Amino acid sequence: MTGYEETIRSVLAGTVPLPAGAGRDWGDVLSRTAASKRTVHTRRLVYAVSLAAAIAVVLAVTPLGAMIARGFGDFSGWLSGSAGHPASSTAQRAFAQEKRRSWVYRLSWPRFPKTPTLRSLITVTRVGVHYELVGYRVGDSFCLRLVASVAATSTHSPDTSCAPRSDLVAGTTPVLPLNVDAPIPVGSERRWRYVFVKGASVTFGITSDGVAAVHARTQSRVLNGIVESDSFLIINPRAAAGERIRSITAGDAFGDEVAIPFFDPVSHWKTRPPKGPSRVERPVEHVRIGWIARREPRGVAVPLSRFRYRQQSLRDRKTFARLLTPVQGGPEQVMVTLNRGGDLCVSLVLSRNLGTGCTPFKLLSAHSPGPLQWGESSDGSQYATISGLADDDVARITLFLGTGERVAVPLKDNAFVIKASRMKFPVRVVAYDRDGRVIGIDAMADLRSRPENIKPVKGATWRPLFHVRSPAGETSTLSVARSSVARSTAGGLCWRVTPVRPTTPFVLGHGSPPFCLDRYWYAYQPPISLLLDVVGKSTFVYGPVPPYIARVAFHLANGKIVSATPRRGYVLMATVAPTKAQPRPVRMIVGFDKNGKEVGTEDLREWVSPDVLARQMRAK
């Protein structure tokens, strides 16, 4: 034993002497055990009846109750700010410096209540890679940040993922994974003439107080997580190509284990339809965002000089830029800009710009694409941040989650932002006017599926599903073929449409070349989102529909309703082409499930044929 050990032992022995057994009460232990079994605490008999009833209800009904009953505790460590211990001053300085390098952050940071204090959670080295997991809180978000350093000179850019406070308070699961299978490139190797990137993958998240172990299972192995400071980190130091986590379990101190739900983009694809209203009650004729049109100085001014390095042309030069904070004190902000060309650009800013979408402002007003201009950004693998701009007519916005929950979306200066768990997808964003009428609906678009990377198998056999003839005599065939995709996304189909004019065997249309989908495409798409092609004197409406759609009804301009039954998840319908007298031959498409319940609509009353739209844009 070293001198230090002896010193510690002697100090502890001297300062915390053992009393002579006072307080020892085995009978009390047994009565607590018995009382606990009856869900009544003997020491609080005065509250017995009401408390027992309340506890019984909580334990029986809520997931939180189930979690407490299983001994997993709650997230009070995080909620009280005591998870982990203060990070080193070096780490805190590096964090601050990194933030200061971002000009967007510099602009917005003073508006936050205080600089986040990093809490050191887990530090470990595995197979030459040093991992440091820290946590911090900003507004109502609890964030984890993982820095992986392959060598002293090579640091992987930090992975930051946040969970909303409401998910910790709800406590429906003892572990909240924030990022699953995040890749960490650790080098490369050359084989023949190809270079393969070698990578580790990491999974990390927040745990409740009573979680003692977290394990994950991939296709080929079990990974034991490090559980410390109310957080966990699972490292797969040599992740094979395609290897991914299939399940996560958490254990308490007594060896009880529960499965942890998490979003897996491959296996978690849903066939449930989005919840909430599916029909617009009052279409908005002209989208208006008055304060932007008037260039009012709302939010924080963004110096226009900041954009100089990006300006490709005079048209792109910014004339107006503001940074808006829909949630006071929150980390997410929305930046709106106008350029000389008249484009309105909307960006989500989360300490850095997470992507920008632009629409010509005049076109926005003229063609009324709906009251919401919005987008979605990944926040780790488990949460999505939904943000955008709403029309002046929008009085409130509600997010309808796939679980049936409704969440009020913060809206200020026409900007909105909200974080949603991908586990609860698909989601529907619904805008209401002051009279409570639905004036806009949008469903989450899929940013994860990348159909362009999927191809038909070599020498694929194209099997025709539909062959239709329009009233004008033109025909179209929708065919499908098996797709050649990575094993992890197997199961997708490719499809193509070959419209044929009767006079010439000329083939054209969106479906050629083939368009391929993977299995989880349906998880994000609106139930009805079909394509329209105008070919000669015919209009063809076609595309994939989710598996839960049993019938599709097409409401035509002449008042007729044409029904189609999907085959292998596709529909194809033919009608007449738009004319000056009747520019919109199809007015509405409605999807029904097998019980005949309406589960989705696509409103085409504002649809403009591509030819007409091109003419209008040229005129402007």
Add this chain to the structure above:
Amino acid sequence: MRKTGARLEEIEQLYRTRYQHFVQVARAVVGDEATAHDAVQDGFSQAIRKRGSYRADGPLEAWLWRAVVNAAVSFRRRKGTFDPFEVAPALASDDRPAADEEIRAWIAALPERQRLAVFLRYYADLDYRAIATALGVETGTVSATLNAAHEALRRSITEPEEVSP
């Protein structure tokens, strides 16, 4: 792994012989003896209810320590934000030399896991494997934790001497 369960008599035996150690270690977490007693009682109560899940791949005592440590941590969290110096009075003593006071202050200021590891090692006399079971960590982590604690102690004791004339 096969579950063997723990016998009630074995749990009672350990409770009776080691009760004071359990209370004093719990006190290092929660700060006062009354709450520490509650934590020990609750920890054992939980252990009895879950004794069927005890796996005989480690000593029963370590498993019980884990139950008590968990209960203590839960009690402390329910109290709210923890001030590590709250523990200092629990360690105070009037008739100890000044160097011992420094060590007590140093122990009180340790992060919770390190403090628990120190108590379990030098007060409860557990070996590294048992401490690992009690804290729910790998044995290597216990070793690293205690090494870090020793290093911090070495610095806290030697640094003042270096600056003195």
